Amino acid sequence: MSHGVVQEMVATALLGALNDAKKKGRLKTETWPALTLDAPKRPEWGELATTIAMSLAPSEEKNPHEIAEIIAEHLTETEQLFERVEIVRPGFLNLTIKPTLWHEVLREIDARGDAYGKADVGRGHRVIVEYVSANPTGPLHVGHGRGAAVGQAVARLLEAVGYDVTSEYYINDAGRQMKLLGASVYARYRELCGQPAEFPEEGYHGAYIGDVARRLKHKLDDETGSSDPAEIEARCRALAYGELLELIREDLASFGIEFQSWFSEESLLKSGAVEQALDDLQARGLLFEQEGALWFRSTTFGDEKDRVVKKQDGEYTYLASDIAYHRDKLRRGYDLLVDVWGADHHGYIPRMEAVMQAYGHPKERLRVVLVQLVKLLRAGVEVKMSKRTGSFVTMREVIDEVGADAAKFFFLMRDSRTHLDFDLELAKQRSADNPVYYVQYAHARIASLWRTAASRGIECPRPKETDIAPLTDPDELGLIRKLSVYPDILQTSASTFEPHRVTYYLQQLAALLHTFYNKHRILPPAGGQEHDEAGSAEELTPKRTAARLALMRGVQQVIRNGLTVLGISAPEQM
RNA sequence: GCGCCCGUAGCUCAGUUGGAUAGAGCGCCGGGCUUCGAACCCGUAGGUCGCAGGUUCAAUUCCUGCCGGGCGCACCA
Numbered sequence: 001m002s003h004g005v006v007q008e009m010v011a012t013a014l015l016g017a018l019n020d021a022k023k024k025g026r027l028k029t030e031t032w033p034a035l036t037l038d039a040p041k042r043p044e045w046g047e048l049a050t051t052i053a054m055s056l057a058p059s060e061e062k063n064p065h066e067i068a069e070i071i072a073e074h075l076t077e078t079e080q081l082f083e084r085v086e087i088v089r090p091g092f093l094n095l096t097i098k099p100t101l102w103h104e105v106l107r108e109i110d111a112r113g114d115a116y117g118k119a120d121v122g123r124g125h126r127v128i129v130e131y132v133s134a135n136p137t138g139p140l141h142v143g144h145g146r147g148a149a150v151g152q153a154v155a156r157l158l159e160a161v162g163y164d165v166t167s168e169y170y171i172n173d174a175g176r177q178m179k180l181l182g183a184s185v186y187a188r189y190r191e192l193c194g195q196p197a198e199f200p201e202e203g204y205h206g207a208y209i210g211d212v213a214r215r216l217k218h219k220l221d222d223e224t225g226s227s228d229p230a231e232i233e234a235r236c237r238a239l240a241y242g243e244l245l246e247l248i249r250e251d252l253a254s255f256g257i258e259f260q261s262w263f264s265e266e267s268l269l270k271s272g273a274v275e276q277a278l279d280d281l282q283a284r285g286l287l288f289e290q291e292g293a294l295w296f297r298s299t300t301f302g303d304e305k306d307r308v309v310k311k312q313d314g315e316y317t318y319l320a321s322d323i324a325y326h327r328d329k330l331r332r333g334y335d336l337l338v339d340v341w342g343a344d345h346h347g348y349i350p351r352m353e354a355v356m357q358a359y360g361h362p363k364e365r366l367r368v369v370l371v372q373l374v375k376l377l378r379a380g381v382e383v384k385m386s387k388r389t390g391s392f393v394t395m396r397e398v399i400d401e402v403g404a405d406a407a408k409f410f411f412l413m414r415d416s417r418t419h420l421d422f423d424l425e426l427a428k429q430r431s432a433d434n435p436v437y438y439v440q441y442a443h444a445r446i447a448s449l450w451r452t453a454a455s456r457g458i459e460c461p462r463p464k465e466t467d468i469a470p471l472t473d474p475d476e477l478g479l480i481r482k483l484s485v486y487p488d489i490l491q492t493s494a495s496t497f498e499p500h501r502v503t504y505y506l507q508q509l510a511a512l513l514h515t516f517y518n519k520h521r522i523l524p525p526a527g528g529q530e531h532d533e534a535g536s537a538e539e540l541t542p543k544r545t546a547a548r549l550a551l552m553r554g555v556q557q558v559i560r561n562g563l564t565v566l567g568i569s570a571p572e573q574m
Numbered sequence: 575g576c577g578c579c580c581g582u583a584g585c586u587c588a589g590u591u592g593g594a595u596a597g598a599g600c601g602c603c604g605g606g607c608u609u610c611g612a613a614c615c616c617g618u619a620g621g622u623c624g625c626a627g628g629u630u631c632a633a634u635u636c637c638u639g640c641c642g643g644g645c646g647c648a649c650c651a
Contacts, residue, residue, distance in 0.1 A: 311649040347646040
């Protein structure tokens with residue numbers, strides 16, 4: 001399914017031809033298969049191609065070539081739409097479009113502006129995208145950075161195609177991790193006070209723990225409060241939690257990411273939501289007791305084994321609060337729940353899908369986007385990280401070193417399910433090797449065109465006020481064709497939850513722009529001297545300049561729209 | 575052992591949900607700025623798409639089985 005203006009007009013014409021042919025008894029298929037229009041790989045195959053004749057072959061009981069001929073015969077609007085209609089080998093229908101029709105793309109971009117490419121397939125359905133959701137037990141690291149970039153991009157993509165999107169951070173502020181955090185800070189605190197301290201076995205070793213302890217000591221020194229160890233440890237935990245959550249917020253903010261909602265796990269426990277969620281499952285006959293523990297019968301819905309929700313010691317498992325959390329999201333009325341997880345959690349998918357079904361929803365209502373690990377390199381050499389010793393590279397360090405735009409672009413360059421090599425040296429290079437600058441440069445280059453034009457008193461009218469008929473050069477039409485496909489890219493990217501498609505597209509578009517820019521002149525040379533030299537120097541009339549400026553406006557708009565959806569800035573100059 | 579993900583140029587990866595002679599960047603080699611931004615462009619080389627079957631008019635794409643790598647299989651989170 002295509003969504004460009006031109007593609008839609010062509011699809012309509014083709015559909016008309018099919019129906020017309022059927023009316024005349026030349027075709028007999030009951031319902032037409034999906035009509036796809038692709039950009040062929042080779043220029044001699046036209047500009048748009050459809051394989052419809054081939055997919056009709058079985059139901060028509062004819063050979064595809066013959067079917068293609070029938071379709072072509074019934075294509076009544078040939079004169080207005082097509083330069084050429086060709087049938088090739090098995091049954092490809094290769095179409096070459098009239099340049100004037102392609103010009104509609106520029107008018108469409110101009111008319112829609114920042115909204116060009118957006119759609120309404122979501123029809124206002126509500127979706128909640130939950131991402132990052134790191135424990136507030138330390139600063140965010142690179143892996144979280146990738147999750148953040150992917151989550152934000154997915155949220156924006158869904159928004160762009162018409163969903164009503166809420167982004168949420170789930171704070172794991174209950175349970176063992178928090179206790180360990182408190183105990184770790186407490187141990188450091190005692191050390192500072194010169195008291196014997198036992199550092200918890202699996203405690204947090206990062207230097208930030210000591211920092212929190214130091215600040216707590218300052219605070220406590222000014223007070224004459226209780227010296228009860230349990231109380232002090234509790235304060236350690238509370239202070240550490242507060243500071244670390246704030247740190248996470250700040251880090252995300254400087255990465256250009258803000259959540260509409262922060263949801264606390266502990267609030268679920270305190271409000272009794274966890275109990276209610278389990279009661280609800282109990283009422284549905286999906287809980288049972290065994291060996292002193294309470295189990296969720298997730299195998300009913302295809303999970304490979306049943307899962308404990310309440311342990312022998314009476315504590316809830318992590319799954320219990322996750323059940324309550326997802327139930328809460330459903331009760332808040334979201335039609336679609338998107339969870340962005342580290343790929344190492346993929347084993348959780350079946351049990352969460354079971355939760356969906358347990359509450360009477362199709363499992364498709366939950367969509368998990370997996371994000372693989374980032375392998376950090378510096379000039380080709382791996383930067384080793386170890387969580388145990390606390391020697392990992394933080395997201396903050398990466399942003400400070402390479403910048404938020406570059407970091408995001410790299411995080412979004414590859415399918416999120418695959419391992420990512422992230423070379424810090426490459427990411428901060430301001431060179432051709434760096435794809436971020438490559439794309440941004442294309443945008444800035446066009447911006448500088450406006451500045452130059454203004455300084456020379458050349459007008460840059462809107463495409464709708466411009467005669468863009470002079471755009472007939474293959475390079476010009478190639479650029480427009482690329483622009484025409486952006487709505488499709490956006491929609492496929494959104495429906496597959498794969499932002500890297502947009503990143504990749506932008507690189508291709510930028511490449512076409514740079515090639516064009518290098519090969520063709522847009523503004524007349526400065527000083528207005530007669531244009532030069534031998535050969536095929538094309539004549540640069542004011543009309544042509546105006547038409548090309550209109551084209552440039554379209555390219556710039558689409559680059560900006562694409563970067564925006566990825567959460568990356570589109571600079572006017574660099 | 576079971577499950578999920580990945581295997582495409584020397585390296586890092588795309589591949590439009592099954593289409594035509596499989597693409598890009600990096601790297602190597604060689605070219606291009608007195609004119610709109612050279613953070614750019616142009617050219618050459620590089621492939622049994624992990625292997626073997628199957629479905630199909632058509633398979634890198636779907637199915638099965640192997641091989642190789644990663645991850646997961648807790649009354650941890």
